Amino acid sequence: MRQIFFDTETTGLEADKGDRIIEIGCVEMINRQLTGNNLHLYINPERASHEDALKVHGLTEAFLSDKPKFAEIVDQLLAFLAGAELVIHNAPFDIGFVNAELKRLNRGVLTDHVASVRDTLLMARDLFPGKANSLDALCRRLEVDNTKRVLHGALLDAELLADVYIRLTRGQDALLMDDHGDSSGGEGQHAVEAVDLSRFALPVVRASDAEAAAHAKLLVDLDKAAGGSCKWRVFQPAEPVA
Structure with a gap:
């Protein structure tokens, strides 16, 4: 299974009121193994970030001014995501922003291009009801090292999310037996003398x-x-x- 751990940084919180994507981080995992084939993009949003958002991500208007616009990276992004399962923490937020960008370009919606979307926030709420389930809270609870997360960054957050996801789902894999553990009868079996x-x-x-x-x-x-x-x-x- 090919999974992409996906995160964005934005100029603000409201895609429907003109806020734009400024950074995208994608981390690829195939059959629960990180491949190192990641995608990291900075994007010129053609507008300034809100003051509160700037305090979160630290990506200034000057830094982003010479970066490509979303229209210039959309083909690269969709090709990388094609057919994968996206794993996102609080998926409606990121998907809403990507869909707003795609709508401006008449490119449909994100779910037209990927196999499915998995929301780790919903998974965490099921596993830890009544507790804080932000990415930082899950890193602390699951002992994932997030000391490098001084500011939010899309690629770093996607990497942390991959580690959190593995730990959220590790119980099922830890109890699986391989083919050599099959105890069914068949040719080649040898009779063993009973011992009292x-x-x-x-x-x-x-x-x-x-x-x-x-x-x-x-x-x-x-x-x-x-x-x-x-x-x-x-x-x-x-x-x-x-």
């Missing part, structure tokens, strides 16, 4: 306090990744074993 284990006094090795605490933490992480109680809970005894 009652003849042996088997030692019982109990977990230390530190090991028990590490196990409990792992179960909490699996609960978060699975969006509910993980199956390992079924094997826990209701009362401690003496």
Whole structure:
């Protein structure tokens, strides 16, 4: 599966009132492996950023004045995104801005060009209801290093989002078995003589306090990744074993 982690920076918050895209960051992942084939674009918005937006991204009108306009990069952008699943944090915001730019050029809407869109903000709200789920909050909760994020930047934010996404979804992959784990019968199997284990006094090795605490933490992480109680809970005894 080809996924593109996608982020934009803009002159303000209202695409329908003339705010424009000034930066686009795209990070490619194929089959859950980052490829390094990324796309990073600065864009001349032909207008100044709002003061509050400038404090967030730091991209001045002077810096952007010699950058290409959206019409000059649209073909490059759409070719890079073609057929991929886009992964976006708060997708309606970024898609709304891209659609406004495409509308000016009579190029349809973004979903005409990509396979699908996945919103990690909605995923996070399902996994962590009632908690802060901004990108910064998720980086802290999932132990993703975001110390370089002094200002918002589209490429850096897309890279952080890729790391957050892997950690949000890691529970499913961690429990998958490969083809070599297939225990079904077939040609080439050898009969194994049964052994009477009652003849042996088997030692019982109990977990230390530190090991028990590490196990409990792992179960909490699996609960978060699975969006509910993980199956390992079924094997826990209701009362401690003496």
